[in-house]
Amino acid sequence: MLRYEDVPGRVYDVLEFVKKGWFPELKGAKILPVFNTQMARNKGKVVLASIRKANDLQKYLTVEGQSKSTTGYDYILTLDKVTWRRAGKENRIRIIRHELRHTQVHMSSTDPWGLRGHSIEDFYSEIKLNKRDPRWAQKLVGITEAVYSAKRKEANLRKKGGIE
Numbered sequence: 001m002l003r004y005e006d007v008p009g010r011v012y013d014v015l016e017f018v019k020k021g022w023f024p025e026l027k028g029a030k031i032l033p034v035f036n037t038q039m040a041r042n043k044g045k046v047v048l049a050s051i052r053k054a055n056d057l058q059k060y061l062t063v064e065g066q067s068k069s070t071t072g073y074d075y076i077l078t079l080d081k082v083t084w085r086r087a088g089k090e091n092r093i094r095i096i097r098h099e100l101r102h103t104q105v106h107m108s109s110t111d112p113w114g115l116r117g118h119s120i121e122d123f124y125s126e127i128k129l130n131k132r133d134p135r136w137a138q139k140l141v142g143i144t145e146a147v148y149s150a151k152r153k154e155a156n157l158r159k160k161g162g163i164e
């Protein structure tokens with residue numbers, strides 16, 4: 001089984017909704033969302049989603065992607081599949097909105113699609129937007145860890161012949 005999977009069309013709908021609502025400058029950016037089917041960690045912390053700039057090879061490999069784009073994608077948005085499936089509508093928007101905050105657009109540049117990091121857990125503008133549930137990400141991390149841990153236990157049991 002491959003680690004990464006195509007996402008259903010609904011993910012593209014949420015992505016478009018977030019782009020339109022909060023990131024008009026990303027209108028011309030091609031963003032490829034993919035599911036990661038294995039839990040990722042960065043410095044020990046569970047990664048619910050991440051965004052990267054497509055390198056030249058990834059651009060080339062995504063030329064005939066779902067958008068039938070002729071130039072490939074500018075960004076690759078990786079979403080933990082377990083997290084996404086357990087997240088409600090509002091949290092799905094929060095996840096993508098957080099990731100798109102990592103983009104930095106330089107329109108005057110020949111390659112306008114940049115990235116930026118953050119020194120705190122969430123961006124200041126996101127803290128305001130998420131004030132109804134400031135611990136949304138921590139909660140999703142807890143759910144995600146529990147689901148993967150249950151999957152591991154089940155796989156171990158199956159190996160031992162405990163369950164079918």
Ligand SMILES: [Zn+2]
Nearest residue numbers: 098102118121
């Ligand atoms: Zn972040």
